[in-house]
Amino acid sequence: MRSPPLPSLAVASLLALAVASCAPTPWEPTGGDFTPPAEPGPFIHQDGTRLVDGTGAPIVLTGVNLGGWLVWEGWIWGGGWQSQKDMVARLQRLLGPEEAARFVQRVQEEFIREEDIAELARLGFNSVRVPFNHTLLEDDATPFVYKDEGWAVLDRLLEWCEAHRIYVVLDLHAAPGGQSPFYMADPDSTKLWDSTQNQERTVALWRAIAERYRDRQIIAGYDLLNEPSPPNGEALFLLYKRVAAAIREVDPHHLIILEGTSASSDFSMFTRPVTFNQAYSFHMYTWFGDPRREELAKYRALSERHGVPMWNGEFGENSLEMLRSTAEMYVDPANALAGFSFWTWKKVPNNSAHLVGVTADIPQWTKLIKWVESDWNARPTVEEARAGMDQFFEAARLENCDVNAELVSALRVR
Incomplete structure (x- = not known):
């Protein structure tokens, strides 16, 4: 959605004067704020409007998103605009709950491997943004109980990234209930903003993540909510304050990253930073003008x-x-960005340029993912579905994918 029409010139001028007269200042402690640590430690952290590493040297985070891995989007795999829970429900309908659960596990184990992280480093990237669903760590049926198998997935990723010197931004792409009504947030009928418990779960989840990973230097930051769509700006600001306070109780060192509304393009609700050691993150897609x-x-x-x-x-x-x-705009020093994260690392090619393409001929997978998209498409047999899953995971192995050298060059990471 775009912003409403601009006010008249006279009204706009008055608004501009009002904003200028109460221009916010950088973060300063107020009641309830936590005091910054005396030393930043060996972590990436904020230094004014730039990021620096543990030695104090400036660093620009240039990387990619690992979309379609720990939170699903059907189109990344060659399907349509389905959420993760809708896709799982369709697989359960075809294969039963046990086989559907096994597919979830295989995605976590096989869609992204250490070879992908090694290739990212070889190509010159220095970071990954890792979108994840809260259900990786917490089932909705057992709130506030965290899953060992989910922690194991993140632990394994951090070990790979440590080995290949790739920084990690953890991104809560799908919070309890869903922070927006759109498929990428994997929403429920009761959204994050409609439920006190969902908000409490989100605060507690981030506290648990921060407590577990407080000493992991390879983590560049915590991206608290992907593209939130709250009922108003105040609701978002207040929830961010709660999450940041919970993180700071156990982790004073890691960078906290905040996104605005309107697909992370509107930051008008922020009159001041929420916490110390903070960054903002905007998203930009240029489909309309x-x-x-x-x-x-x-x-x-x-x-x-x-x-x-x-x-x-x-x-x-x-x-x-x-x-x-x-x-080119993002790396232009005049724009003073702290870096970028391209969407996305690996996908079944569509009409847009791909970075890593799952390009093998996979007809049985295509039949399965198209049926997952819609009942209007042919329903595969159970045997075809199983064969299609095997085709997909084999085709998604890096050695079987197409790495687009032109796009690597265009992203200007070297």
Whole structure:
């Protein structure tokens, strides 16, 4: 959704004067805020409007998203616009709950492997943003109880990234209830904003993550909510305050990353930073016009006004030339970004340029994923579905994928 029409010139001028007269300042402690540590420790952290590493050297996080792995989006696998729970329900209908659960486990084990992380490093990227569903760690039927097998997935990823020196941004893409009504948030009928318990679960989940990983230097930051769609800006600000306070109780060192509303393009609810050691993250997709320069100027102004870094958490799904020119803007020192994370690392190719394409001929998988998309498509047999899953995981192995050298070059990571 876009912003409503701009007010008249006279009203706009009055608004501009009002904003200028009460311009917010960088974070300062107020009642209930936690005091920053005396030393930042060996972690990536905020230094004014830039990020620096544990030695104090400036660092720009240039990386990719690991979309379609720990939270599902049907189109990434060649299907449609389904949420994870809808896809799981369809697989349960075809195969039964046990086989559907085994497929979930195989996705976690096989869609992204250590070879993917090694290739990211070889290509010159230095970070990954890791979208995850809360259900990786906590089943809705047993709230506040965290799953050992979910922790094992994240632990294994961090070990790979430590081995290959790839920083990690953990991104809660699908909070309890869903922070938006859109498929990528895996929403329920009762959203995050409609339920006190869902909000309490979100706060507790982030506290548990921070407590477990407080000493892991390979984690660059915690991205608290992907593209939230609250009833109003105050609701988002207050929830962020609660989550940040819970994290700071156990982890004073890791960077906290906040996204705005309207697909992470509207930051008007932030009159000041929420916590110390914070960054903002905007997303930018250019499907309707080309507002990139105006949007970047807006984000740069916010960064300077609040004295915090601005990072691009998602962009992509466009032509090679559009992606090339966008990356050029992002690395331009005049825009003063703390980096970017391309969407996404691996997918079944569509009409947009792919970075790593699952390009093998996989007819039985295609039949399965198209039926998962819609009953209008042919229903596979159980045997075809099982064969299709095997085809998909084999085709998704990095050695069987197409790495797009032109797009790697366009992203300007070297």
